[in-house]
Amino acid sequence: MPNTTLKSHHHGNLREALISSGIELLEEGGVTALTLRKCAARAGVSHAAPAHHFEGLQGLIRAITNRGMSMFATAMQDKIDAADNSPFPRLYAMCEGYLSFFIEHQALSNLMFNQKSELMTKSTKGRSTNTAFNILVSTCAPFKHGPLGPQATEYAVWSLIQGFSHLSVMGQISCEPNRLQVNFSDLLSMLNLQVAQ
Amino acid sequence: MPNTTLKSHHHGNLREALISSGIELLEEGGVTALTLRKCAARAGVSHAAPAHHFEGLQGLIRAITNRGMSMFATAMQDKIDAADNSPFPRLYAMCEGYLSFFIEHQALSNLMFNQKSELMTKSTKGRSTNTAFNILVSTCAPFKHGPLGPQATEYAVWSLIQGFSHLSVMGQISCEPNRLQVNFSDLLSMLNLQVAQ
DNA sequence: TTTCTATCTTTACACTGTCAAGTTTGGTCA
DNA sequence: TGACCAAACTTGACAGTGTAAAGATAGAAA
Incomplete structure (x- = not known):
């Protein structure tokens, strides 16, 4: 025992x-x-x-990144599960989870997304469900895609929320005295997304 | 002498x-x-x-960041100046300069955009022209703005190009075998931008 | 019991940022 | 001119850091 x-x-x-x-x-x-x-x-x-x-400090950082990506995927999935079961609310919820994770785990998310290795992209290989990239793909799937297919939608959403989250955490994007404050939902609605059919 | x-x-x-x-x-x-x-x-x-x-290593990093931001602004402005003098070509050129800088100066851009201080935002204060943020603002100015004003346009473009550049450099966004490769211009065209008037 | 192997410790070394004290330099002022 | 001084740089030291090599321990296997 x-x-x-x-x-x-x-x-x-x-x-x-x-x-x-x-x-x-x-x-x-x-x-x-x-x-x-x-x-x-x-x-x-x-x-x-x-x-x-671990193989030195870099090995520990890789292991921390993996654990962090799991936390990250869970954070997004939890928000999605709590949202209405339709494309737009799910998309907004995913982005809310994305941004919240960055804000609540600044140093960790910073570490994770400054790694050149795998991260989200490679996670499609193992067919393991519920990874961050799979969540992104499935959340974007219900929308109408252009001639470039779903990848353009995925990359547009991903780039937008990644950039917004990063700039927000770094204090670059903020409210200024004489201007209205812009939420991410305002930016997301600027993308020409429409539910398919 | x-x-x-x-x-x-x-x-x-x-x-x-x-x-x-x-x-x-x-x-x-x-x-x-x-x-x-x-x-x-x-x-x-x-x-x-x-x-x-310098005040220690952090002071040197701040100084390097300032120098880098100057290089960054120059890189964008050069691309803009070489483009047709109309809103869309100038916007594409700015984003091309943004992405190129990230690719050509990976470690430097990484260092710069992982600093919490000032960076682009504060550069509006000194009324110094040709700073990175001013370039962004003036390049976005010719477009029709929604009820939130120009800030929404600026933040949408900024988040999109920042996220795309960052993810590209980190190897997250790339071409995959069975999918078409997506350029940034494809994503930028997904934003609902129209030239004013 | 004896042996073996993974796990952890001890020791050592080069490199780092930072501090304190000393040295040089170029200019200033009487 | 000559003494002085402040800025610029050097020297020396110290605590932390990653990493490698060698030793110690324990749990399992034989």
């Missing part, structure tokens, strides 16, 4: 603990606070222990 | 030299290669010399 309170030489679940510690450090102190040694200390192991579970 | 070849205790123009060295390091080795000590070495001074010109 496993006893987690017993102090053992083996941690038992160090890999996941290190990822959790890393995300905690990210949320508390930003990207500069994310350190292999601090993760190790927070998980209660020596500073060199992480090397046996 | 100033002699720049004479080896002197005073560098003469160390601040600008450090910024240039920093940008070089960025382009050569990415953000991890940007180091105060390496900048100092490349500029031919001791490792602690930069401290007299």
Whole structure:
């Protein structure tokens, strides 16, 4: 019978603990606070222990990115599930989840979307459902597509919400004294989207 | 008479030299290669010399960001000036300059747009012309605006090109085997923009 | 019991940002 | 002219960092 309170030489679940510690450090102190040694200390192991579970700091960052993408997909799906079951409300809900995640997890989302590897795109390969990219694709599917097919719709929505979220978090987009404040829904409605049929 | 070849205790123009060295390091080795000590070495001074010109590494990064924003504005303006003098060609040209800058200066643009401070937004204050934000505003001005005024147009275009550029550089948006490749102009044309009057 | 292997620790090293103190330089002022 | 001074730069030091190598431990396997 496993006893987690017993102090053992083996941690038992160090890999996941290190990822959790890393995300905690990210949320508390930003990207500069994310350190292999601090993760190790927070998980209660020596500073060199992480090397046996990740390929250096970059490996930990990749693992954190994967965990973050899972959180990200869940955040969007939850918003979609809570919305009316029709194309436009679902699309708005997805974007709301996208933006909310960026705002609530600034350092994490920043880390995730500054990785060159896979991220959303490659997730279509494994046929694993509920990934962020699949959510985007299925949410855009009900709309009328132009001659370029659904990809143009997906990329337009994705670019728009990605840019808006990023610029919002970075403090570039904000309300100014003499101008009305613009919500994302205002921008989304500028896209020429129409429900198919 | 100033002699720049004479080896002197005073560098003469160390601040600008450090910024240039920093940008070089960025382009050569990415953000991890940007180091105060390496900048100092490349500029031919001791490792602690930069401290007299910038408030630490963050200060150097801010200075590099400012220089980068100037390059960025120039890149966009050059494309605009080379385009036909009518609203749509100018808008496309601006976006082409935006995307090109991201592709040609990946690490630099990444650094710039991950700064929370000022950047484009605040540049309207100083009334300094030709800043990136002013270019965006004036390029969007000829188009018909909705009830929210020009800000909605500006933010829609900005979010779209920012998101597309970012996702392109990060390798998220690309051509896939069974799908047509989508250019940014395809996405931009999905915005409901019409020339005023 | 003995052995083995994954897991973690210890030790060491090069590199980083930053601080404090010392040194040089070019100009200023009496 | 000559003393002085402030800015510019150097030197030396220190705590953190990632990473590699070698050692120690424990749990399972034989």
